[in-house]
Amino acid sequence: xSAHVICGGLTFEQVPVELREKVAFRDAQLPGALAEMRCFLxxxxxxxxxxxxxxxxxxxxxxxxxxxAAWPNFLRRFHAVEDDFAPLSxxxxxxxxxxxxxxxxxxxxxxxxxxxxxxxxLKDAYDxxxxxxxxxxxxNRLFQSSFAAAKSVRSxxxxxxxxxxxxxxxxxxxxxxxxxxxxCRVMVIGAGETSERTARSLLNHGVRSILVANRTFERAxxxxxxxxxxxxxxxxxxEHALAVDIIISSTSxxxxxLTHDRLAALLKRRxxxxxxxxxxxxxxxxxxxxxxxxxTFLYDIDDLQSIAHAHLRERQTEISRSMEILxxxxxxxxxxxxxxxxxxxxxxxxxxxx
Amino acid sequence: xxxxxxxxxxxxxxxxxAGWGLYALGSQRPIANRFTFLLIAGAFVFxxxxxxxxxxxxxxxxxxxxxxxxxxxxxxxxxxxxxxxPAYRMSILGAFTAPIVFLVNFFALAAPIDLHVxxxxxxxxxxxxxxxxxxGLGVLGIAAxxxxxxxxxxxxxxxxxxxxxFYSLPNVxxxxxxxxxxxxxxxxxxxxxxxxxxxxxxxxxQDWVKIAWSAVVWSLYAVLIVVLGLGRLSHKKIAxxxxxxxxxxxxxxxxxxSLSEAHVFPHEG
Numbered sequence: 045x046s047a048h049v050i051c052g053g054l055t056f057e058q059v060p061v062e063l064r065e066k067v068a069f070r071d072a073q074l075p076g077a078l079a080e081m082r083c084f085l086x087x088x089x090x091x092x093x094x095x096x097x098x099x100x101x102x103x104x105x106x107x108x109x110x111x112x113a114a115w116p117n118f119l120r121r122f123h124a125v126e127d128d129f130a131p132l133s134x135x136x137x138x139x140x141x142x143x144x145x146x147x148x149x150x151x152x153x154x155x156x157x158x159x160x161x162x163x164x165x166l167k168d169a170y171d172x173x174x175x176x177x178x179x180x181x182x183x184n185r186l187f188q189s190s191f192a193a194a195k196s197v198r199s200x201x202x203x204x205x206x207x208x209x210x211x212x213x214x215x216x217x218x219x220x221x222x223x224x225x226x227x228c229r230v231m232v233i234g235a236g237e238t239s240e241r242t243a244r245s246l247l248n249h250g251v252r253s254i255l256v257a258n259r260t261f262e263r264a265x266x267x268x269x270x271x272x273x274x275x276x277x278x279x280x281x282x283e284h285a286l287a288v289d290i291i292i293s294s295t296s297x298x299x300x301x302l303t304h305d306r307l308a309a310l311l312k313r314r315x316x317x318x319x320x321x322x323x324x325x326x327x328x329x330x331x332x333x334x335x336x337x338x339x340t341f342l343y344d345i346d347d348l349q350s351i352a353h354a355h356l357r358e359r360q361t362e363i364s365r366s367m368e369i370l371x372x373x374x375x376x377x378x379x380x381x382x383x384x385x386x387x388x389x390x391x392x393x394x395x396x397x398x
Numbered sequence: 399x400x401x402x403x404x405x406x407x408x409x410x411x412x413x414x415x416a417g418w419g420l421y422a423l424g425s426q427r428p429i430a431n432r433f434t435f436l437l438i439a440g441a442f443v444f445x446x447x448x449x450x451x452x453x454x455x456x457x458x459x460x461x462x463x464x465x466x467x468x469x470x471x472x473x474x475x476x477x478x479x480x481x482x483x484p485a486y487r488m489s490i491l492g493a494f495t496a497p498i499v500f501l502v503n504f505f506a507l508a509a510p511i512d513l514h515v516x517x518x519x520x521x522x523x524x525x526x527x528x529x530x531x532x533x534g535l536g537v538l539g540i541a542a543x544x545x546x547x548x549x550x551x552x553x554x555x556x557x558x559x560x561x562x563x564f565y566s567l568p569n570v571x572x573x574x575x576x577x578x579x580x581x582x583x584x585x586x587x588x589x590x591x592x593x594x595x596x597x598x599x600x601x602x603x604q605d606w607v608k609i610a611w612s613a614v615v616w617s618l619y620a621v622l623i624v625v626l627g628l629g630r631l632s633h634k635k636i637a638x639x640x641x642x643x644x645x646x647x648x649x650x651x652x653x654x655x656s657l658s659e660a661h662v663f664p665h666e667g
Binding site: 341343 | 635
């Protein structure tokens, strides 16, 4: 009898979110679900990964067919749902399984290619399994190798480079203008949803001081409370602009809120400090010629979106290079596995999709 | 081994550094920039060996003719880079430093300017004066290169043209900070060197060409430092002036040193 390293489950590529959300495992559920799954699927070793975009199992087993058949039933039983997951589930064995995990860990199979959150999620899932004693030589080696492979891809390619959302592009630009963000002061003009998200991205990267100005003061107070900032009255925002480093604007004003001449006058009083202006409004709040002023960096929503799209395209082009980097890591694991097979339970290569 | 061979090897090293540095700037490999620093450091060892051997051979600080002066000048640039690069995490400046140093050295090696000069003992004041002045010019050179890096990064941010250089170059805030610090240091060292020149006993007439040139360079940078202190100019303009000032130095250095009588001594052969 020979052992197989297998993986399978549901991913965003085949399964819509309406179904994925029915079978996602909460952190608190994971240890219990893992033990039950291992028993139900007849796995010698097991790791269960549950994220927004994938619910997958990894295991070592003598009977991949049994695991493939039992997986949809396990989901139905554990989550008490009636849906048939068999046609939507995949299973990979041995070499394709190893390639799959290494690619997933490197962010190559993520919805947003190159995102790094998945590596942390895999590490967490592996830690849960290892702590519970659900892993052994096959999966320990497999997961540790996948982490090393992912690190190699991240350091040797641009797969993670460049932000791919308006908020993260804004953060990236702010970091290229100011360096460290904790010392930066931000002002939000207009309490729109996009400006709120962008402000949150900046807060997540260390910005501590946020002012919120809105024509309706109550709305400014409400958003300021949510962001942990301070609300200011609409008529005071220009005066406060002298002290801030980043201004995010998304008002519904039909005209420019800030013109070139007005800002030029403000800059004279402000001193020689860079000013980053993020205009998320349509029609735009800041007169475009503001960008001609020295030490002033103006980006509107189209600029930010086009940078995000360009980054995404660049990441796509890095996939083949990343696959080349993964090859020796995969080969090393397979060589080790074959050597193990000669000592004990064997490992074969194969692919089964159910 | 003939001492010029060391400089030749160093120059080859700077050429390789320049090529690699430009590749690293545009590459999508974060690790590539670190090799630029190592390549330049390697070439600097040969460069130093040349100056040491030449110094031993002539019994002076090796600045007795235009060839040696240019080699010493480019050595000052590299020395400053090797200090500033790690200190300010600015190893990326090597991509800008290496091409300039290569060009200066190439010119020094290619032109027939390595003329043998028999000199009396120069005295420590004269050697210190020349060393500080050249070192100051080296530091001002790195300030100009930091200014150039600032202008490139600022242009990318302004034009929304995010290229691979965008990721390799540091943020404009740090470039601005570092450039200003180096500019001030370069000015202080150059001023000290120039000032020392007034206290050196001369056996011949004053070298008015070089004094006038030094006064112009000093005044340019003095105005820039004052304006910087007053905060009246945007940093873009400060960086532009720093780069323009150094282009002026590079373009006139050869001519001034050719015309100069500074190295004309009573026993010149």
